[in-house]
Amino acid sequence: MTIVSTTEAHISETGSRAPGDAPAALTALEPRVPADQLVAEMVPPPRFDGVRFDTYIPDPAQPSQTEAVQVLAAFAQGLGGAARSGGSGGPKRWFRRVPKQATPAGPRGVYLDGGYGVGKTHLLASLWHAAPAAPERKAFGTFVELTNLVGALGFQQTVQTLGDHQLLCIDEFELDDPGDTVLVSSLLARLVDNGVALAATSNTLPGKLGEGRFAAADFLREIQGLSAHFRTLRIDGEDYRHRGLPEAPEPYTDEEVTRAAHRIPGASLDAFPALLDHLSRVHPSRYGALVKGVQAVCLTGLGPVPDQSTALRLVVLADRLYDREVPVLASGVPFDELFSEEMLKGGYRKKYFRAISRLTALARDGGGLAGTGG
Incomplete structure (x- = not known):
């Protein structure tokens, strides 16, 4: 840089x-910052460099936390199978768009639904680390960083740049700006068409600040064209940071x-x-x-x-x-x-x-x- x-x-x-x-x-x-470096730096923040699924300590009283780890680990493994189904020809071919008949069954996106302090970002970063792809073929950023990237590169260039990725992780998907929500939803639709797997956590709706979370239905309604691509993982636990x-x-x-x-x-x-x-x-x-x-x-x-x-x-x-x-x-x-x-x-x-x-x-x-x- x-x-x-x-x-x-x-x-x-x-x-x-x-x-x-x-x-x-x-x-x-x-x-x-060159455009390609903006994307290359879409990685988990330094405070999440060392997190992995096995460093997430589920609350024994909250079985959904253990289930989330298991489901996300399997999701990561499934991404590896999808990447390799494109045939031989070297690493670059692994990340080309997968033919429809080779795409694994089931949703190609996962949404982590839960309150503050239950470890959603920890799990999202762990998924990024576990995905069997080179760092340049997976991206991690907040919703704001993604909208800023579109602002810096333009919509078409962002689609082209992220379109050959294996995985895009979006932390704190925000629904407080309708224009940004529509923009990112349109972007994700194009990326899904290119075979990119998605994972997201989300943020509280403006009118529900006191609740500390919002339901998966709110998230899916806002990105209604993508709803079928997401599996919702509810992660229960005490909202200990909402004080x-x-x-x-x-x-x-x-x-x-x-x-x-x-x-x-x-x-x-x-x-x-x-x-x-x-x-x-x-x-x-x-x-x-x-x-x-x-x-x-x-x-x-x-x-x-x-x-x-x-x-x-x-x-x-x-x-x-x-x-x-x-x-x-x-x-x-x-x-x-x-x-x-x-x-x-x-x-x-x-x-x-x-x-x-x-x-x-x-x-x-x-x-x-x-x-x-x-």
Whole structure:
């Protein structure tokens, strides 16, 4: 990946910085990511690198969890049979579209239906790892990352690029934007026609935030043209993460954040308003590249986000930081004051609650780096 910086202080792959160098500024970085690399980087987040089916510990009181592991493991094995049925001729032929008569019977998609904290993402990532295909022939991303990919490549190019994959895993399929839902449903229909197997978890409908989940019927109705391709796996368990927002730690002063940024190897330092402005000029599909190599994000002058478009961009950045476990140190208002009351009651409120929760967790990690204990 090439990351172009307009400053001399550059964040390296290891996050190292020469003595005396100032912290890099994210606002000075202009990530340039080739289209094929955008797809190549659709893999489980680093926090799920090591998960496998045998590292998922089912609750003995919830037999559906054990059943889900068994069904998904068999689903992965079935993908291997489908890939090999295309005949000989080397690995590239394994992943060509399978003739209809060779396609295994039964659904070629699986949908994980369950509440928060039951391990749906763990299981989805385990399926990706278990699928018998080279990494470049299977993709894993959130619903938002998939829509961002279509925005970056265009619809037809996305179909062409993903169409020879064996498996596409979509985490947190979101139904809060009808346009995006129709877009992704159309994309999935084309991919299914190409023989791509699908797996998905889903997110809560806007009007059902308090429930912590939504039924499989809601998901299948929204992608009604694909319903026959999905087998639903209900995963029961306590929604232990649905307990409201954690209390955000007290912000630091500008001076404390600046000192920490100069002391922490690989840290970045930006004024929050300038970073929000910069995000408007960087495509969200490149936010992962923007923070690659960053060991800590230091922000001064946090304040309420001015509008919904800016807020949604910040949500994507928060997701990429959380995926990469990048600590955050900030001054200004606490993270639970970033979004207005109107935003937190609107159609995208679940995204905003998720961003606050994730930024709060990263801020607690940053407290240790700051030497204050958070």
